[in-house]
Amino acid sequence: SQQGEEDPQALSIQEGENATMNCSYKTSINNLQWYRQNSGRGLVHLILIRSNEREKHSGRLRVTLDTSKKSSSLLITASRAADTASYFCATDGTSGSRLTFGEGTQLTVNP
Amino acid sequence: NAGVMQNPRHLVRRRGQEARLRCSPMKGHSHVYWYRQLPEEGLKFMVYLQKENIIDESGMPKERFSAEFPKEGPSILRIQQVVRGDSAAYFCASSQQGALGNTIYFGEGSWLTVV
Numbered sequence: 001s002q003q004g005e006e007d008p009q010a011l012s013i014q015e016g017e018n019a020t021m022n023c024s025y026k027t028s029i030n031n032l033q034w035y036r037q038n039s040g041r042g043l044v045h046l047i048l049i050r051s052n053e054r055e056k057h058s059g060r061l062r063v064t065l066d067t068s069k070k071s072s073s074l075l076i077t078a079s080r081a082a083d084t085a086s087y088f089c090a091t092d093g094t095s096g097s098r099l100t101f102g103e104g105t106q107l108t109v110n111p
Numbered sequence: 112n113a114g115v116m117q118n119p120r121h122l123v124r125r126r127g128q129e130a131r132l133r134c135s136p137m138k139g140h141s142h143v144y145w146y147r148q149l150p151e152e153g154l155k156f157m158v159y160l161q162k163e164n165i166i167d168e169s170g171m172p173k174e175r176f177s178a179e180f181p182k183e184g185p186s187i188l189r190i191q192q193v194v195r196g197d198s199a200a201y202f203c204a205s206s207q208q209g210a211l212g213n214t215i216y217f218g219e220g221s222w223l224t225v226v
Contacts, residue, residue: 042115104153
């Protein structure tokens with residue numbers, strides 16, 4: 001089974017709109033992280049939310065975590081064309097030795 | 112404060128050759144991770160190392176792949192006798208402590224193309 005599955009796989013919106021991406025996972029976690037990846041580039045860390053937290057904000061980003069449903073959401077408000085990228089959630093599971101990534105959501109923000 | 116440095120950024124190898132990918136972690140980081148990303152897919156864990164030790168190599172193919180993180184110098188991911196299926200982006204990441212509860216910082220990746 002795959003840990004950290006994002007949906008939708010692809011999302012296309014207009015500049016100024018909000019974008020919501022979801023992540024589901026299967027096993028217990030200690031924390032969940034969201035990353036952004038521009039085409040051909042490395043991953044940029046966006047936000048980390050611990051298992052005892054329910055919501056976290058960072059600028060235009062809002063992350064929620066529902067451990068009872070084993071799901072998280074990433075909301076980007078007032079999107080910009082520069083937000084166009086792939087977004088991945090990653091969980092650490094119980095081993096603590098690595099992050100497990102989902103397949104990502106490809107976000108396109110049209111100017 | 113340089114981030115995680117990987118080189119080369121792009122590497123082309125013929126089938127059967129060897130590929131060596133290097134990673135220098137962020138200053139002060141002693142934990143290094145290697146991930147592989149196939150086109151249009153997420154990152155798949157390969158190996159987790161601390162200085163001079165392999166902690167978790169459960170994601171490494173059993174043959175042709177090896178990794179090290181010596182006391183001095185960068186971490187090396189080595190792929191022997193490369194095949195077309197090895198073509199992918201290889202990302203290195205580092206953290207100050209283990210992944211549990213800590214942010215992991217990624218490099219820009221090394222893109223391997225096997226022709």
